[in-house]
Amino acid sequence: MTQDPNRLRADLSPELLSRYSGSCPRYTSYPTADRFAPLEGAKPWLALENIRRLSLYVHIPFCHSLCYFCACNKVITNQYGLASDYLDCLLKEARWYRDRVASAPVVQLHLGGGTPTFLNDSDLRRLVEGLGEVFQLGSGDAVEYSIEADPRTLEPDTLVTLRELGFNRLSLGIQDFNTDVQLAINRICSPQQVEQLTTAARENGFRSISYDLIYGLPRQTVAGLQSTLDKVMELAPDRIALYHYAHLPHRFKAQRLIDTDTTPGPMEKIAMQLAAVSALENAGYEFLGMDHFALPGDELAQAARAGQLKRNFQGYTVMPADALVGLGASAISYSADGYWQNLHRLKEYSGAIREQGFAAYRGWQLSEDDRLRQYVVMELMCRLQLDKEQVSRMAGGPFDEFFRGDLARLQPLFDDGLVEQDRDYLRITPRGRWFTRNIASAFDAYLHGRSTETEYSRVL
Numbered sequence: 001m002t003q004d005p006n007r008l009r010a011d012l013s014p015e016l017l018s019r020y021s022g023s024c025p026r027y028t029s030y031p032t033a034d035r036f037a038p039l040e041g042a043k044p045w046l047a048l049e050n051i052r053r054l055s056l057y058v059h060i061p062f063c064h065s066l067c068y069f070c071a072c073n074k075v076i077t078n079q080y081g082l083a084s085d086y087l088d089c090l091l092k093e094a095r096w097y098r099d100r101v102a103s104a105p106v107v108q109l110h111l112g113g114g115t116p117t118f119l120n121d122s123d124l125r126r127l128v129e130g131l132g133e134v135f136q137l138g139s140g141d142a143v144e145y146s147i148e149a150d151p152r153t154l155e156p157d158t159l160v161t162l163r164e165l166g167f168n169r170l171s172l173g174i175q176d177f178n179t180d181v182q183l184a185i186n187r188i189c190s191p192q193q194v195e196q197l198t199t200a201a202r203e204n205g206f207r208s209i210s211y212d213l214i215y216g217l218p219r220q221t222v223a224g225l226q227s228t229l230d231k232v233m234e235l236a237p238d239r240i241a242l243y244h245y246a247h248l249p250h251r252f253k254a255q256r257l258i259d260t261d262t263t264p265g266p267m268e269k270i271a272m273q274l275a276a277v278s279a280l281e282n283a284g285y286e287f288l289g290m291d292h293f294a295l296p297g298d299e300l301a302q303a304a305r306a307g308q309l310k311r312n313f314q315g316y317t318v319m320p321a322d323a324l325v326g327l328g329a330s331a332i333s334y335s336a337d338g339y340w341q342n343l344h345r346l347k348e349y350s351g352a353i354r355e356q357g358f359a360a361y362r363g364w365q366l367s368e369d370d371r372l373r374q375y376v377v378m379e380l381m382c383r384l385q386l387d388k389e390q391v392s393r394m395a396g397g398p399f400d401e402f403f404r405g406d407l408a409r410l411q412p413l414f415d416d417g418l419v420e421q422d423r424d425y426l427r428i429t430p431r432g433r434w435f436t437r438n439i440a441s442a443f444d445a446y447l448h449g450r451s452t453e454t455e456y457s458r459v460l
């Protein structure tokens with residue numbers, strides 16, 4: 001469904017944003033990962049034998065220093081030997097899949113972290129070549145190879161290596177360019193470093209460059225965020241992810257190093273969001289959904305307009321795959337039958353891999369109801385609408401009856417004009433796009449009747 005991006009912000013008001021600013025899952029999976037439990041005999045990886053296209057995710061948990069806002073699974077170290085040993089484990093884990101996954105082409109490879117560029121060039125090469133011995137790695141523009149990089153430490157020469165290895169997308173963690181904010185989060189990075197890397201990535205033929213920005217950080221102001229955005233607009237990345245900082249010091253130890261009194265309040269964060277959205281729209285960026293923006297020519301924006309976006313643990317994508325194999329500590333995999341997740345801690349993950357080549361400790365076997373709701377949630381997140389007849393066929397009964405309770409939960413969002421329906425479709429309205437996860441959550445069978453306040457990040 002195509003929607004006019006210029007209409008997106010028009011209907012947003014601080015009152016509306018604050019009404020739906022509570023905690024809510026981000027739906028990179030359904031059910032969400034916090035539902036995962038010991039698999040007790042279930043083996044969702046068996047469905048890998050029947051796939052036609054595969055995605056790979058590799059988690060590199062190492063970082064040189066701690067960013068105080070961080071909620072990722074990471075290990076702060078300057079001992080490079082840890083990374084070399086870990087690489088041995090990753091390749092051993094990859095080999096565990098050798099006889100369990102159909103020889104399907106890999107259409108997507110994503111290196112996330114931590115800091116994937118913590119690995120030196122020769123280990124990056126060892127990793128990708130090692131994966132190539134197990135999986136059918138594709139090449140060229142038909143595949144999406146992406147890497148998250150830390151602009152503080154990435155050397156322009158590494159971009160040459162990455163291109164040689166097939167990487168064509170680069171994601172740079174910017175967060176905010178203001179010195180006060182950077183000091184408060186312990187992440188000092190100059191615009192010049194980012195500009196140099198952006199230029200080098202373009203010269204080396206990276207097809208898409210993405211920046212991560214965060215609003216709601218300590219010592220951040222609306223004016224300061226605006227100045228960061230002005231600089232970002234000059235560099236014109238193809239994609240921008242604008243995340244909301246969720247201050248959850250009781251859950252994330254690093255965040256205890258942030259003085260809570262320096263974090264902006266809810267109304268200030270709403271003002272930041274509105275200012276950022278306005279700046280991005282004025283610069284021609286299209287809102288894809290869930291924090292993500294792209295220039296109109298970028299393939300994600302094109303796919304969004306054509307109703308062809310997909311979503312996985314890395315966010316939105318244009319590359320549909322039947323399954324994802326996640327390698328490394330805490331990595332999550334999925335197949336048509338369900339999800340499985342690796343042990344989080346480096347020592348436990350490495351121990352399990354050395355012992356048995358496999359480190360999953362929990363997951364989820366999908367039931368028929370899960371599959372139906374997974375379809376509903378992902379359609380809403382990616383296509384912003386539900387074809388009621390299609391869903392009725394899957395449910396084996398009329399949509400309005402099957403989802404009577406879910407639709408009742410949606411009533412306030414109908415009343416606020418965020419979602420609408422007729423006989424054939426349930427649709428998210430242009431103003432409703434900012435509340436996609438609130439809308440999807442009405443169909444989450446596991447969410448209702450329990451407290452979400454401390455479990456999920458707040459929408460604002």
Ligand code: SF4
Nearest residue numbers: 063066067070072114
């Ligand atoms: S934000 Fe990124 S670089 Fe900073 S500690 Fe977390 S994972 Fe490491």
